[in-house]
Amino acid sequence: MLAGAAAVGVTAPALAGLTAAAAPVAAAQQGKTRRITMYAEELPGGDIGYGLTPGGATVPGPVLEMWEGDTLEIDLVNNTDKRLSIHPHGVDYSTDSDGSPLNDSFNEPGERRRYVWRTREPFRKDGVWLPGSAGYWHYHDHAMGTDHGTQGLIRGLYGALIVRRKGDVLPDRQFTVVFQGMTINNKMAPHAPLLEARLGERVEFIAIGHGDFFHTFHLHAHRWADNRTGLLSGPNDPTPVVDNKDLNPGSSFGFQVVAGEGVGAGAWMYHCHVQNHSDTGMAGVFLVRNADGSMPAGAQEALDRYYGHNHPHH
Amino acid sequence: MLAGAAAVGVTAPALAGLTAAAAPVAAAQQGKTRRITMYAEELPGGDIGYGLTPGGATVPGPVLEMWEGDTLEIDLVNNTDKRLSIHPHGVDYSTDSDGSPLNDSFNEPGERRRYVWRTREPFRKDGVWLPGSAGYWHYHDHAMGTDHGTQGLIRGLYGALIVRRKGDVLPDRQFTVVFQGMTINNKMAPHAPLLEARLGERVEFIAIGHGDFFHTFHLHAHRWADNRTGLLSGPNDPTPVVDNKDLNPGSSFGFQVVAGEGVGAGAWMYHCHVQNHSDTGMAGVFLVRNADGSMPAGAQEALDRYYGHNHPHH
Amino acid sequence: MLAGAAAVGVTAPALAGLTAAAAPVAAAQQGKTRRITMYAEELPGGDIGYGLTPGGATVPGPVLEMWEGDTLEIDLVNNTDKRLSIHPHGVDYSTDSDGSPLNDSFNEPGERRRYVWRTREPFRKDGVWLPGSAGYWHYHDHAMGTDHGTQGLIRGLYGALIVRRKGDVLPDRQFTVVFQGMTINNKMAPHAPLLEARLGERVEFIAIGHGDFFHTFHLHAHRWADNRTGLLSGPNDPTPVVDNKDLNPGSSFGFQVVAGEGVGAGAWMYHCHVQNHSDTGMAGVFLVRNADGSMPAGAQEALDRYYGHNHPHH
Numbered sequence: 015m016l017a018g019a020a021a022v023g024v025t026a027p028a029l030a031g032l033t034a035a036a037a038p039v040a041a042a043q044q045g046k047t048r049r050i051t052m053y054a055e056e057l058p059g060g061d062i063g064y065g066l067t068p069g070g071a072t073v074p075g076p077v078l079e080m081w082e083g084d085t086l087e088i089d090l091v092n093n094t095d096k097r098l099s100i101h102p103h104g105v106d107y108s109t110d111s112d113g114s115p116l117n118d119s120f121n122e123p124g125e126r127r128r129y130v131w132r133t134r135e136p137f138r139k140d141g142v143w144l145p146g147s148a149g150y151w152h153y154h155d156h157a158m159g160t161d162h163g164t165q166g167l168i169r170g171l172y173g174a175l176i177v178r179r180k181g182d183v184l185p186d187r188q189f190t191v192v193f194q195g196m197t198i199n200n201k202m203a204p205h206a207p208l209l210e211a212r213l214g215e216r217v218e219f220i221a222i223g224h225g226d227f228f229h230t231f232h233l234h235a236h237r238w239a240d241n242r243t244g245l246l247s248g249p250n251d252p253t254p255v256v257d258n259k260d261l262n263p264g265s266s267f268g269f270q271v272v273a274g275e276g277v278g279a280g281a282w283m284y285h286c287h288v289q290n291h292s293d294t295g296m297a298g299v300f301l302v303r304n305a306d307g308s309m310p311a312g313a314q315e316a317l318d319r320y321y322g323h324n325h326p327h328h
Numbered sequence: 329m330l331a332g333a334a335a336v337g338v339t340a341p342a343l344a345g346l347t348a349a350a351a352p353v354a355a356a357q358q359g360k361t362r363r364i365t366m367y368a369e370e371l372p373g374g375d376i377g378y379g380l381t382p383g384g385a386t387v388p389g390p391v392l393e394m395w396e397g398d399t400l401e402i403d404l405v406n407n408t409d410k411r412l413s414i415h416p417h418g419v420d421y422s423t424d425s426d427g428s429p430l431n432d433s434f435n436e437p438g439e440r441r442r443y444v445w446r447t448r449e450p451f452r453k454d455g456v457w458l459p460g461s462a463g464y465w466h467y468h469d470h471a472m473g474t475d476h477g478t479q480g481l482i483r484g485l486y487g488a489l490i491v492r493r494k495g496d497v498l499p500d501r502q503f504t505v506v507f508q509g510m511t512i513n514n515k516m517a518p519h520a521p522l523l524e525a526r527l528g529e530r531v532e533f534i535a536i537g538h539g540d541f542f543h544t545f546h547l548h549a550h551r552w553a554d555n556r557t558g559l560l561s562g563p564n565d566p567t568p569v570v571d572n573k574d575l576n577p578g579s580s581f582g583f584q585v586v587a588g589e590g591v592g593a594g595a596w597m598y599h600c601h602v603q604n605h606s607d608t609g610m611a612g613v614f615l616v617r618n619a620d621g622s623m624p625a626g627a628q629e630a631l632d633r634y635y636g637h638n639h640p641h642h
Numbered sequence: 643m644l645a646g647a648a649a650v651g652v653t654a655p656a657l658a659g660l661t662a663a664a665a666p667v668a669a670a671q672q673g674k675t676r677r678i679t680m681y682a683e684e685l686p687g688g689d690i691g692y693g694l695t696p697g698g699a700t701v702p703g704p705v706l707e708m709w710e711g712d713t714l715e716i717d718l719v720n721n722t723d724k725r726l727s728i729h730p731h732g733v734d735y736s737t738d739s740d741g742s743p744l745n746d747s748f749n750e751p752g753e754r755r756r757y758v759w760r761t762r763e764p765f766r767k768d769g770v771w772l773p774g775s776a777g778y779w780h781y782h783d784h785a786m787g788t789d790h791g792t793q794g795l796i797r798g799l800y801g802a803l804i805v806r807r808k809g810d811v812l813p814d815r816q817f818t819v820v821f822q823g824m825t826i827n828n829k830m831a832p833h834a835p836l837l838e839a840r841l842g843e844r845v846e847f848i849a850i851g852h853g854d855f856f857h858t859f860h861l862h863a864h865r866w867a868d869n870r871t872g873l874l875s876g877p878n879d880p881t882p883v884v885d886n887k888d889l890n891p892g893s894s895f896g897f898q899v900v901a902g903e904g905v906g907a908g909a910w911m912y913h914c915h916v917q918n919h920s921d922t923g924m925a926g927v928f929l930v931r932n933a934d935g936s937m938p939a940g941a942q943e944a945l946d947r948y949y950g951h952n953h954p955h956h
Contacts, residue, residue, distance in 0.1 A: 108908070115947065116911055117940065139900065142874075164917040167917060235421060249457065256463075259579070263916045264886040544890050568869055574890055592736050602853075626746070630744050
């Protein structure tokens with residue numbers, strides 16, 4: 015499906031157990047201004063998340079999507095007892111939407127505050143082409159605990175932000191994977207997100223890094239072009255193709271793969287490739303079901319092993 | 329030399345002292361299936377390596393090469409007393425060739441087991457171009473010690489895997505350089521691999537990262553384009569040119585340089601650019617001999633310094 | 643302003659308080675040989691810097707610029723009591739200009755020694771295009787303290803080296819930002835460099851990593867293409883656009899932004915995005931003044947916060 019003029023929500027999760035990300039916010043039309051309200055709230059177990067409804071906070075927060083040219087106005091409601099904010103990567107904002115204490119741009123406990131994010135297409139100026147806004151970006155707190163939001167990040171105040179360019183291909187399904195500290199989306203194996211898709215679906219990954227540690231993201235049996243979209247412009251495109259990529263604090267990337275293409279359905283691991291990180295829990299399963307949604311041979315056994323035995327071998 | 333239809337082994341090491349990599353496996357013709365047997369065996373000093381013959385194991389293992397479209401069937405024989413496997417990056421494989429305990433895909437001690445790797449050219453699907461398999465990849469154990477093969481990697485179960493695209497240029501000589509833990513190919517200075525070539529030869533480096541530490545690979549007096557091949561598509565190619573690149577666990581890259589081009593023969597260092605890593609032994613010599621194979625002025629003195637004095641200065 | 647045949651110094655710092663880098667050395671004409679003298683000298687507080695005049699050393703050292711095809715001859719004078727050298731990235735040099743003890747290429751205390759750096763355009767050889775020298779590179783000591791110059795780097799012997807290609811756009815202003823150890827240009831907040839420009843100026847950043855730690859460089863409200871120049875070749879250029887990038891030992895990159903473009907004047911943070919690095923001082927301010935040089939609303943308050951309160955929140 016190609017992105018059209020009247021784009022709507024890009025995914026419609028249909029499988030039970032889709033746990034990695036909340037449903038994405040429907041993308042607005044290019045050049046339009048959209049207003050949403052987000053809520054920062056405490057969750058059971060000590061996490062704090064962003065959500066689109068009161069009581070709807072998740073870790074990571076919802077996938078926010080824009081088209082180049084769009085403006086997004088976010089009314090952030092702080093339902094916690096600590097100061098916090100929302101700071102985006104990749105988009106344009108004035109200092110009062112910076113989300114940083116440096117610019118006095120944050121929500122006090124209980125406060126509602128508006129943040130405005132703008133985007134643009136690549137444009138020519140003074141003889142050169144300046145970048146547009148399209149990319150796999152992210153948003154996060156920049157105020158809780160320290161002036162850089164260190165406590166907010168540890169507790170889960172982060173999410174994916176996608177800015178698409180006219181003509182970009184939309185996925186059937188999408189997953190946000192955040193390497194935060196020594197966790198994946200604040201979880202560790204065997205509780206890391208189970209990412210489920212069906213054979214042949216176009217699956218979009220948005221990978222984000224946060225915290226103090228350095229990581230490498232590896233996906234078994236699938237690979238992508240290391241460029242803006244993860245796809246090639248043609249057969250002679252010199253872009254490196256990778257299946258393992260640095261995923262370090264503040265960075266993000268995204269890509270689309272066709273689930274199981276050339277390799278079949280099955281339980282495919284995704285994990286940090288730093289050995290003591292994967293061994294201690296930074297590993298999960300990308301479950302590619304058969305096209306009809308049924309479990310492929312061997313997959314249940316693999317999940318059983320993951321849930322029961324994903325520990326060092328004795 | 330351009331890759332032709334009946335490609336054969338790409339290098340013919342002719343210099344004494346070529347120590348960095350075993351001779352590469354001859355590339356098969358495009359679209360063909362080739363079968364090899366590999367042996368995992370213990371080596372003196374505690375290392376464990378892969379080899380193409382019984383008693384022929386090395387660290388790193390042999391360079392395996394394929395053309396896009398080829399299939400490689402590997403019968404792996406485990407001649408150790410521990411479970412192990414072979415897991416590839418960059419190619420297509422079914423879950424039973426995953427090489428992971430998650431998918432019950434490994435060799436018990438003494439077991440022979442087949443792993444099948446497939447490759448493909450870039451292809452168009454649903455209006456987009458999906459990546460092919462060409463790249464500088466690698467293979468490694470994914471089962472010894474932990475479910476991620478941590479002990480196998482520490483002991484040397486890793487090697488380079490190159491998938492070439494029709495038209496790719498073949499090198500005169502190639503070197504595998506693996507930053508594993510705080511070692512280079514499980515060695516430290518002054519025992520790091522001596523990489524030898526002659527002035528003007530086309531030399532291919534395959535750089536691979538493994539273990540728990542993060543590194544940067546630096547080569548003196550030579551540089552490369554940071555893309556799939558290390559070469560430019562033309563004079564206006566905007567690819568960044570680098571001589572220092574992150575080399576982190578699970579990642580790999582490769583490139584070709586013309587030995588001594590523009591700088592002359594000599595003893596050129598390659599090393600991790602993290603200061604306490606190079607200071608403690610992650611440094612070796614890329615010895616570019618004269619075109620006739622003789623030693624260039626000053627090179628023997630440099631080697632003597634490397635072997636005798638590569639320690640912190642007092 | 644496009645680079646012309648008779649290029650001169652590319653920046654003319656006009657604002658008071660421009661502290662991040664010394665004035666760059668005027669670029670020579672393409673194909674020309676230029677000779678300069680540099681002095682390595684101790685500075686108050688224990689730093690050691692490179693300078694273009696006796697008593698003129700700075701940390702980082704001066705920005706050195708060349709055009710592809712140029713040769714730069716540097717007579718380095720060591721006015722310290724320790725051995726040291728100058729080792730470049732990205733350019734061509736013979737072993738006697740390697741700057742390494744391995745090649746007996748360094749200055750003893752008090753010694754004057756010549757280092758010669760050559761550059762070239764991309765060129766075709768044996769059917770392939772080999773990289774030229776253009777890039778955002780750097781130079782540094784490779785001899786003080788250890789054979790890799792570890793002590794020299796800690797004390798400040800580093801600087802930016804830019805090699806430009808014919809047609810490259812020149813900036814109005816440029817800043818060298820070196821993440822060395824846990825510092826920025828050997829400083830920590832609130833003493834990190836204040837980078838000042840005016841709204842609409844073309845600002846060039848040269849980012850360099852050194853030492854033992856890994857970092858990510860983040861700039862608020864501005865972004866760049868992750869290629870050789872930071873600019874796009876056109877609206878369909880697939881290069882990823884980033885505002886956060888790994889900046890690790892021995893690596894460097896550069897880019898140009900239009901100060902405040904689309905976001906306005908203000909006090910914009912730049913910082914390492916590793917949380918405990920920014921929290922402990924790896925953060926500074928990119929102050930975009932109004933076009934007439936006056937302070938934008940809120941910017942003084944932001945600076946006051948930076949100077950007084952850039953510490954963990956209680």
